[in-house]
Amino acid sequence: MSRRKTPEEAAWLAERYPGTPNRELLEGFRAEFGWAPTLFGLCSWASDRGLRKDRGQIDWAGHPEYVGFMRSFVPGHTEREIADAFEREFGIRLSDSKIGNFKARFGVRSGTAGGRFERGHVPTNKGKTWDEMGIPEEKRERMRATQFKPGNLPWTTRAVGEERVTRDGYIEVHVALHRSERANDQWVMKHRLVWEEANGRALRPGEMVVFADGDKRNLDPGNLVAMTMAEHAIIVRSGIAYADRETCETAIRIARVKMAASRAGKRPRRCASCGEVFEPRYARQRRCDRCLGR
Ligand SMILES: [Zn+2]
Incomplete structure (x- = not known):
C-alpha cells in the first residue's frame, strides 16, 4: 500500500x-x-531523502539499564554532557543523532537549547540554603572564599548577587554584563568567572574550564583549569584520567600530542603506486584513492 x-x-x-x-x-x-x-x-x-541507518545502533530495547540511565540523566543536560556521562558509565560514545533518536523514541527532553538552559528552567536548588543543599562545612569555606562581594568586579562581568546550583551541580551566578544593554540579566557559570578573574583575561570561544579534582563545588582558582573543547573531547574519549591540577595539565599535554599525531597522519603524501601526491583519508593510507579503485 x-x-x-x-x-x-x-x-x-x-x-x-x-x-x-x-x-x-x-x-x-x-x-x-x-x-x-x-x-x-x-x-x-x-x-x-538520503536518510541512512546509524552504524553501530544502540540496542535500547535489549538494555534497560541504558534506558534507565538516559531517562534520569538526559533532563537538564546538553548532548555533550549526556555523551560524556554515558561513555563514563557504559564505555560507549553516543553521537548527537543517537541521543536525538533516544529523545524522540522515548519522549525524554533535555530542557536545554543550544547547550544553555531554556528560559523558565528553574534548577531544583534555586533559592535553597547551603543547609538545605547539604553542603559540608569544609566546602562552605571554599565557597565563601570565592563568593562575590559587592564592588568586586570580575573580568568581563559584574555579579549582582544571587547564586544558584544547576541540576548537574554547577554553581551559577547572576550577573550584569558590561557593554551590553540587551543582555544585562544573565546567569553564568561561576567557575568561568572565577577563572577569568584569576587569569586576567576572558575565556576564548571554544575554551572551557574544568575542575581539576572533579569537584564542581571547589572553585579555588588553583582547581580551575582551562582547555579547549577539542582537547577535552580527546581526554574524555581516550579515558585519560586526572585528579588534580598537575595530572589535569598532563592530560591536556597528552591530548595535544594525540591531536598533533592525528594531524601528521593526515598530511598529503606520495602514492606508493602512482607517485602522485594525495590527501589521505586515514593515517596509514599508502595509496591514493584512484589506485585503490575508489
Ligand atoms: Zn596512486
Missing part, C-alpha cells in the same frame, strides 16, 4: 529512521498514525 505522508508523518519517520530497526519503526508508525507504509516503501522513501 502506498500513500502520501503528511509533513508530520514524514518528520516523525525522518527523526527515528537512523536509529530504529525498520520493523520497530513501522510498528511505532502504525500505532502513531493508524497506517504504515510497506517495508519496501519505507526503504525507497528513506533512500530518496
Whole structure:
C-alpha cells in the first residue's frame, strides 16, 4: 500500500529512521498514525531523502539499564554532557543523532537549547540554603572564599548577587554584563568567572574550564583549569584520567600530542603506486584513492 505522508508523518519517520530497526519503526508508525507504509516503501522513501541507518545502533530495547540511565540523566543536560556521562558509565560514545533518536523514541527532553538552559528552567536548588543543599562545612569555606562581594568586579562581568546550583551541580551566578544593554540579566557559570578573574583575561570561544579534582563545588582558582573543547573531547574519549591540577595539565599535554599525531597522519603524501601526491583519508593510507579503485 502506498500513500502520501503528511509533513508530520514524514518528520516523525525522518527523526527515528537512523536509529530504529525498520520493523520497530513501522510498528511505532502504525500505532502513531493508524497506517504504515510497506517495508519496501519505507526503504525507497528513506533512500530518496538520503536518510541512512546509524552504524553501530544502540540496542535500547535489549538494555534497560541504558534506558534507565538516559531517562534520569538526559533532563537538564546538553548532548555533550549526556555523551560524556554515558561513555563514563557504559564505555560507549553516543553521537548527537543517537541521543536525538533516544529523545524522540522515548519522549525524554533535555530542557536545554543550544547547550544553555531554556528560559523558565528553574534548577531544583534555586533559592535553597547551603543547609538545605547539604553542603559540608569544609566546602562552605571554599565557597565563601570565592563568593562575590559587592564592588568586586570580575573580568568581563559584574555579579549582582544571587547564586544558584544547576541540576548537574554547577554553581551559577547572576550577573550584569558590561557593554551590553540587551543582555544585562544573565546567569553564568561561576567557575568561568572565577577563572577569568584569576587569569586576567576572558575565556576564548571554544575554551572551557574544568575542575581539576572533579569537584564542581571547589572553585579555588588553583582547581580551575582551562582547555579547549577539542582537547577535552580527546581526554574524555581516550579515558585519560586526572585528579588534580598537575595530572589535569598532563592530560591536556597528552591530548595535544594525540591531536598533533592525528594531524601528521593526515598530511598529503606520495602514492606508493602512482607517485602522485594525495590527501589521505586515514593515517596509514599508502595509496591514493584512484589506485585503490575508489
Ligand atoms: Zn596512486
